[in-house]
Amino acid sequence: MNQPHFTYEAEGHTLIVHLPEELDHHNCSGLKYETDLILSENYIKRILFDFSKTRFMDSSGLGILLNRYKQMALSGGTVAIYGAGAQALRILKMGGILKLMKLYDSKEAAVTG
Amino acid sequence: MSEQNKPEVLKMELEALSKNEEFARVAVVVFMARLNPTLEEVDDVKTAVSEAVTNAVIHGYRGEGGIIYLEVAVIDQEISITIRDTGVGIPDVKQAMEPMYTTDPDGERSGMGFSFMEAFMDQVEVLSAPGEGTAVTMKKKISG
Numbered sequence: 001m002n003q004p005h006f007t008y009e010a011e012g013h014t015l016i017v018h019l020p021e022e023l024d025h026h027n028c029s030g031l032k033y034e035t036d037l038i039l040s041e042n043y044i045k046r047i048l049f050d051f052s053k054t055r056f057m058d059s060s061g062l063g064i065l066l067n068r069y070k071q072m073a074l075s076g077g078t079v080a081i082y083g084a085g086a087q088a089l090r091i092l093k094m095g096g097i098l099k100l101m102k103l104y105d106s107k108e109a110a111v112t113g
Numbered sequence: 114m115s116e117q118n119k120p121e122v123l124k125m126e127l128e129a130l131s132k133n134e135e136f137a138r139v140a141v142v143v144f145m146a147r148l149n150p151t152l153e154e155v156d157d158v159k160t161a162v163s164e165a166v167t168n169a170v171i172h173g174y175r176g177e178g179g180i181i182y183l184e185v186a187v188i189d190q191e192i193s194i195t196i197r198d199t200g201v202g203i204p205d206v207k208q209a210m211e212p213m214y215t216t217d218p219d220g221e222r223s224g225m226g227f228s229f230m231e232a233f234m235d236q237v238e239v240l241s242a243p244g245e246g247t248a249v250t251m252k253k254k255i256s257g
Contacts, residue, residue, distance in 0.1 A: 025167045026131035032221055056138075056156075058163040063223035070220065087156045094232060095225055 006031055008038060011111055013045040019054045023061035023088070031064050035071075045077045048110050049101075052083030061088075062095040069100050078102075082110040120188040121147070127166075127181045129174040129198065137183055137196075138162040144185055145192050148255040157233035158192065158253060164226040165196040165249045172216070173200030173247055190257050199246040206239050 005027040009016040015038060020027045038044070047068055051057075069079045082104040084092060092098055104110035123144045127133045138159045142150075145158060169181045182197040203209045210231075215224035230237045234251040241247040 022135055024134050024163055025171065026134050028221070029131065032219065056159065056163075058160050058167070059223045059225040059229050060167060062225055063217075063221050066223055067220050086152075087160075090156070091160070091229075094229070095223060 004030075006034060008034070010042065010044075013043055014048060014111065015039075015042070015044045015046070016048045016050055016107070016111075018050045018052075019061075021053050021055050023054050023057035025058075025060035028060050028064045032067070035068060039071065044072075046113075047072055047077070047079045048107075049079070049081045050083055050107065051081060051085065051088050052107075054083075054088050055085065057088045057091050059091075059095070062091060062097065065092075065097055065101070066095075069097075080104060080110055080113075082107055118189065120186040123183075123185040125183045127183060129170045129179045129181050129200075131167075131170055133181070134163055134166050134170065137166045137181070141183070141185055141194060145187065145255065148187055148190055148192065149257045150255045154253070154255055158194070161230045161233045161237075161251055161253075162194060162196070164229050165194075165251070168226055168249070169196060169198040169200065169247070171222075172203070173198035175201060190255050191252060192255055193250065193252045195248055195250045197246065197248040202243040202245050203239070203241040203247055204243050206241050210239065 005020040007018045072079050080102040127137055141162045142155050142159050179198060179200055184195045186193045208214055210227040212228045213224040215222045230251055234253045236252040238250045
């Protein structure tokens with residue numbers, strides 16, 4: 001039995017996605033299907049990506065973030081990030097993500113917005 | 114000849130499965146530990162290897178499996194990594210290396226793989242021929 005790579009939590013109309021330790025192509029495989037399902041069945045205005053457990057990400061992680069951003073932008077929603085460590089931050093900056101998504105230090109700050 | 118000028122080499126053959134992406138990048142950074150890299154250098158190499166191996170899994174072998182050949186050599190504080198597949202090859206390497214270029218119809222791929230390899234390594238060379246496969250060689254000086 002494989003451990004789930006992503007876990008999800010709802011806070012009102014906000015969906016919190018807890019990301020895995022290694023945010024690579026292998027671990028990203030289920031995310032599109034799972035978030036599509038959640039977004040189709042719930043009224044979600046905001047997605048928060050929780051990086052607090054993530055020690056590594058590459059361009060595959062960037063791809064899934066960008067796609068969720070596009071998806072949310074179409075419905076007028078937003079996407080934000082919290083808990084990113086040094087390695088993830090470098091990738092996020094290089095990928096231009098921080099121009100599209102707000103960055104918070106903690107879950108509390110991110111939920112409050 | 115001094116010991117220092119002799120390259121030390123790691124050679125591996127990996128099945129082109131997505132779960133081997135993590136194994137490949139970890140194996141390379143454990144091997145490079147002998148160069149006493151900084152944490153940032155470790156992250157750089159780890160990311161570059163992850164990008165090249167992922168490309169082989171997704172693009173080289175179209176997710177249908179095959180063998181990825183990984184060769185790492187260290188000499189005089191330089192690491193040289195070659196990741197080779199015998200998959201479909203890249204028809205236009207120049208185009209494939211453009212930032213944001215992707216062939217993925219779902220939009221889940223960022224198209225930043227080669228850009229990251231170039232950003233994190235000193236030198237990236239891509240040899241590819243349609244029907245024969247792709248070899249990516251990346252080099253980086255490690256401060257030690």
